[in-house]
Amino acid sequence: MRGLSDPRKARVEALGNWFTYVQDNLEFILEELVNHLQIVAISVGVATVVAVLLGAWAQSRPIVRALALSITGIFLTIPSLALFALFIPLFGIGNRPAIVALVLYGLLPILRNTVTGLDSVSPAVVESARGMGMSPRQQLLKVRLPLAFPVVMAGIRVSTLLIVGLTAIAVLVGGDGLGSFIQDGLTRNGFPNAGNAVVVGVVFTVALGLVLDAVLATVQRVFTPRGLLV
Amino acid sequence: MSPEPKIHLDRVGKTYPGTKIPAVEDLTLDVHEGEILVLVGPSGCGKSTTLRLINRMIEPSNGRILLDGEDVTKVNPDKLRRRIGYVIQQIGLFPHQTIAQNIATVPKMLGWEKERITEQVESLLTTVGLDPDQYRDRFPKELSGGQAQRVGVARALGADPDIMLMDEPFGAIDPITRDRLQNEFLRLQEELHKTIVFVTHDIDEAIKMGDRIAILGDRSTIRQIDTPERILAYPVDDFVDDFIGTGSTIKGLNFLKVSSLKQTDYPSISDADPCATGVAKLDEAGLEWLVLVDAQRRPLRWLHRDELAKSPASYDDLGEDVGDLLNSDDSLFHALELMVQSAAGQSVVVDKHGAFAGVVEMSHLNKAIRRAQYEARLHYEEMEANA
Amino acid sequence: MTGVFSSSLGWVRNRTPVSTTPPEGFSPDPRRRNAAELIDRWGLWIAPVLIAGLAGLLALYHRSLDLESAVMQQRSALSWSGKLWPQTLQHLEIAAYSTLLVIVIAIPLGVLLTRPAFRRVAPTLMTVANSGQAFPAYGLLVGGLFLLGNGTATVVYCLALFALLPVLRNTMVGLDGVDRSVIEAGRGMGMTRRLVLTRIELPLAVPVILAGVRTAMVLNIGMATLAFLIGGGALGITISSGLKLNQDPVLIVGAVMVAIVALTFDWLGAMAERYLRPRGL
Numbered sequence: 022m023r024g025l026s027d028p029r030k031a032r033v034e035a036l037g038n039w040f041t042y043v044q045d046n047l048e049f050i051l052e053e054l055v056n057h058l059q060i061v062a063i064s065v066g067v068a069t070v071v072a073v074l075l076g077a078w079a080q081s082r083p084i085v086r087a088l089a090l091s092i093t094g095i096f097l098t099i100p101s102l103a104l105f106a107l108f109i110p111l112f113g114i115g116n117r118p119a120i121v122a123l124v125l126y127g128l129l130p131i132l133r134n135t136v137t138g139l140d141s142v143s144p145a146v147v148e149s150a151r152g153m154g155m156s157p158r159q160q161l162l163k164v165r166l167p168l169a170f171p172v173v174m175a176g177i178r179v180s181t182l183l184i185v186g187l188t189a190i191a192v193l194v195g196g197d198g199l200g201s202f203i204q205d206g207l208t209r210n211g212f213p214n215a216g217n218a219v220v221v222g223v224v225f226t227v228a229l230g231l232v233l234d235a236v237l238a239t240v241q242r243v244f245t246p247r248g249l250l251v
Numbered sequence: 252m253s254p255e256p257k258i259h260l261d262r263v264g265k266t267y268p269g270t271k272i273p274a275v276e277d278l279t280l281d282v283h284e285g286e287i288l289v290l291v292g293p294s295g296c297g298k299s300t301t302l303r304l305i306n307r308m309i310e311p312s313n314g315r316i317l318l319d320g321e322d323v324t325k326v327n328p329d330k331l332r333r334r335i336g337y338v339i340q341q342i343g344l345f346p347h348q349t350i351a352q353n354i355a356t357v358p359k360m361l362g363w364e365k366e367r368i369t370e371q372v373e374s375l376l377t378t379v380g381l382d383p384d385q386y387r388d389r390f391p392k393e394l395s396g397g398q399a400q401r402v403g404v405a406r407a408l409g410a411d412p413d414i415m416l417m418d419e420p421f422g423a424i425d426p427i428t429r430d431r432l433q434n435e436f437l438r439l440q441e442e443l444h445k446t447i448v449f450v451t452h453d454i455d456e457a458i459k460m461g462d463r464i465a466i467l468g469d470r471s472t473i474r475q476i477d478t479p480e481r482i483l484a485y486p487v488d489d490f491v492d493d494f495i496g497t498g499s500t501i502k503g504l505n506f507l508k509v510s511s512l513k514q515t516d517y518p519s520i521s522d523a524d525p526c527a528t529g530v531a532k533l534d535e536a537g538l539e540w541l542v543l544v545d546a547q548r549r550p551l552r553w554l555h556r557d558e559l560a561k562s563p564a565s566y567d568d569l570g571e572d573v574g575d576l577l578n579s580d581d582s583l584f585h586a587l588e589l590m591v592q593s594a595a596g597q598s599v600v601v602d603k604h605g606a607f608a609g610v611v612e613m614s615h616l617n618k619a620i621r622r623a624q625y626e627a628r629l630h631y632e633e634m635e636a637n638a
Numbered sequence: 639m640t641g642v643f644s645s646s647l648g649w650v651r652n653r654t655p656v657s658t659t660p661p662e663g664f665s666p667d668p669r670r671r672n673a674a675e676l677i678d679r680w681g682l683w684i685a686p687v688l689i690a691g692l693a694g695l696l697a698l699y700h701r702s703l704d705l706e707s708a709v710m711q712q713r714s715a716l717s718w719s720g721k722l723w724p725q726t727l728q729h730l731e732i733a734a735y736s737t738l739l740v741i742v743i744a745i746p747l748g749v750l751l752t753r754p755a756f757r758r759v760a761p762t763l764m765t766v767a768n769s770g771q772a773f774p775a776y777g778l779l780v781g782g783l784f785l786l787g788n789g790t791a792t793v794v795y796c797l798a799l800f801a802l803l804p805v806l807r808n809t810m811v812g813l814d815g816v817d818r819s820v821i822e823a824g825r826g827m828g829m830t831r832r833l834v835l836t837r838i839e840l841p842l843a844v845p846v847i848l849a850g851v852r853t854a855m856v857l858n859i860g861m862a863t864l865a866f867l868i869g870g871g872a873l874g875i876t877i878s879s880g881l882k883l884n885q886d887p888v889l890i891v892g893a894v895m896v897a898i899v900a901l902t903f904d905w906l907g908a909m910a911e912r913y914l915r916p917r918g919l
């Protein structure tokens with residue numbers, strides 16, 4: 022390492038240290054990564070189903086629509102730890118209160134994009150579908166939702182990123198996930214590898230977010246009706 | 252022509268960064284004090300670029316620009332722009348400011364006193380035909396397109412600049428309102444005598460608004476610059492001819508006055524005269540129609556030879572209505588319109604007392620047009636000879 | 639913006655504003671349409687009533703706990719004057735300082751990044767910033783602890799960093815969204831760049847910037863809940879005591895207090911958005 026100044030040398034060493042730490046704890050990291058992913062997948066999945074159905078139903082019903090958007094907005098305003106905590110009396114500690122809270126967080130972006138996506142479908146297209154004798158359900162499934170799909174997907178991506186970050190807090194209410202490493206680092210503050218643990222928690226969470234977003238972006242592109250691609 | 256032009260572009264050029272072909276190339280152009288010079292040409296030919304070079308919204312790549320003989324290519328551009336009015340198609344009113352605040356923009360920057368600004372705003376609103384009490388405190392979104400452009404013009408007149416630059420100012424306005432605004436603006440200009448450079452892509456607007464028109468080709472090259480009537484009478488090449496389009500001759504009639512025609516003595520009889528007088532006059536002139544006038548010589552009706560030949564007891568109920576009458580300062584375009592409507596294929600001219608003065612017929616128009624074309628050609632030949 | 643209860647999380651809210659009422663020609667029943675418009679219009683005034691109701695319920699619940707005879711841990715954790723009120727003040731203090739810091743940094747930065755000289759780098763910078771959207775707040779705080787030591791100041795710095803993006807993005811979006819012809823007209827009248835910025839661009843961007851500030855504020859209030867993790871105090875302490883001591887009442891009181899604070903300030907933000915926008919827009 023001749024020629025490197027001292028701070029730089031220290032930095033290079035720290036990086037090497039971190040990789041060693043990751044290698045040594047790869048098994049745990051993978052385990053928590055999978056746990057994290059699981060929580061995210063369940064939350065996003067449930068939020069998507071609920072929000073899309075709710076959106077499709079509420080879009081043309083002004084009162085329901087205004088209420089649904091307002092109430093899901095409230096969920097997003099309540100600080101995450103508070104919302105997690107509120108479900109502990111109901112579900113005990115662990116992943117369950119976290120998942121319920123995360124679902125509530127994930128609703129608004131998807132709901133809103135579903136509603137805007139459906140709004141933006143040209144009335145002329147819906148009119149002609151009706152003119153061809155499609156039932157309201159067929160109009161929704163065959164015409165309106167496919168056309169709104171890219172916008173809905175954009176909402177799902179926003180929710181996913183949001184939930185990936187928030188899941189790190191699940192550990193505070195007894196849940197799993199990559200937040201464990203941050204907590205681990207915090208409790209061992211001052212001891213060796215505390216910093217490395219925190220960095221693992223952060224880096225793998227952000228990386229998970231980027232990967233999931235890339236996957237969803239691909240899904241969005243592949244399944245967008247060809248005629249809608251620009 | 253005044254000796255020193257108000258605006259002088261001296262071999263000005265502009266090449267946008269990242270492009271090879273210049274948007275404006277080697278342009279030399281004079282704008283005289285108090286005239287409206289219209290820059291007209293196809294879209295993308297560099298009209299806006301040329302205009303924006305004058306107030307240095309764009310810096311020229313080469314050449315000089317002189318206002319009142321002063322080279323302004325080096326002065327502070329912000330200060331320069333405060334003495335030049337600038338109106339654009341999108342108007343660009345400040346949406347968060349009231350109409351009064353919008354109009355006060357430049358006076359405020361120039362440090363005018365409050366009362367003077369208030370007065371100026373009032374007077375400008377009145378000038379552009381908006382009631383100050385009603386519009387002063389409105390916001391731009393509370394105006395129609397036409398009203399907004401009036402405010403745009405008022406704002407450009409804010410500190411009473413000598414020079415106005417207008418880039419398709421009426422381009423986004425519906426045809427009827429546009430026509431009204433154009434007329435009002437011309438009336439305004441008669442009072443204000445600003446030096447105006449006016450950009451449009453619409454040749455009809457150019458003909459209507461311009462004291463002179465510069466027809467521009469690619470890279471803002473001047474294909475022809477002259478008065479509208481001469482351009483219409485004598486397009487110098489195919490480019491200009493194509494651009495002014497079909498009907499240019501007829502448009503040219505707009506610029507010729509009835510008074511410029513030599514009206515031949517035309518047979519007329521008073522309603523007190525006997526029929527025989529009329530027939531005699533027709534025989535003498537070798538014509539089929541004559542004009543029946545009343546005791547004050549005001550034209551009443553067209554009478555045809557056959558009707559006179561029947562020697563009716565009275566002229567009442569005979570002949571055809573003379574229709575609308577021409578005044579001597581009406582345009583030949585108007586004359587043409589009346590002529591095609593009239594039964595005799597001719598239209599009747601009266602003097603300023605309403606008395607019968609003569610008749611305009613198709614052959615007169617034909618001669619007038621030919622004369623205008625001849626004079627224009629002569630003008631260009633002389634110019635070429637002098638060059 | 640729609641009612642007070644529309645979401646506040648930065649990049650969640652700032653994508654596409656959406657009307658709570660469907661577009662024209664939707665509802666067959668005009669009465670229901672009107673009802674929805676009323677919700678839209680009066681949401682801002684209904685919100686404080688609902689929040690006050692929630693606070694009333696919490697007060698009743700707090701009283702019903704009968705703290706005098708409750709276990710020692712509950713009694714001390716739920717003392718209004720000893721714990722809850724000071725924690726609330728601390729919570730607000732942290733959120734206020736960090737929001738202020740965000741404003742002071744993000745708005746000038748946003749202005750800078752929209753000037754011609756920096757226009758080129760802005761998209762790259764935003765892409766990098768966006769890729770960190772899943773960044774866990776928890777990790778940021780603990781990282782801050784390691785680098786800067788514990789305490790309120792560290793919390794404020796970390797929060798400001800976390801909430802920087804919405805204000806930065808909204809400042810840039812707001813400035814970029816100003817109609818070019820309005821700027822052109824201003825320049826054409828001889829306004830200097832500085833005048834155009836301060837008299838035209840910034841005032842016109844105010845609504846969008848305010849939305850970003852509201853977002854940042856609500857984010858900060860949320861994150862301040864985690865301040866206890868690194869010795870920053872605030873209402874998170876009550877929640878955490880409830881968790882540690884396994885006392886549901888403490889947990890509930892703490893969580894509802896936090897929710898009330900967040901909703902109140904979101905409402906204030908919504909009021910600011912509605913009433914601080916320049917007239918004429």
Ligand SMILES: Nc1ncnc2c1ncn2[C@@H]1O[C@H](COP(=O)(O)OP(=O)(O)O)[C@@H](O)[C@H]1O
Pocket residue numbers: 267268270274293294295296297298299300301
């Ligand atoms: N800011 C610019 N950068 C590069 N090229 C430009 C710019 N503005 C205009 N141009 C180009 O310069 C030419 C003249 O443009 P412009 O003056 O706007 O034309 P006009 O107003 O006659 O329609 C066009 O080819 C246009 O594409």
Ligand SMILES: [Mg+2]
Pocket residue numbers: 298299300
């Ligand atoms: Mg143009």
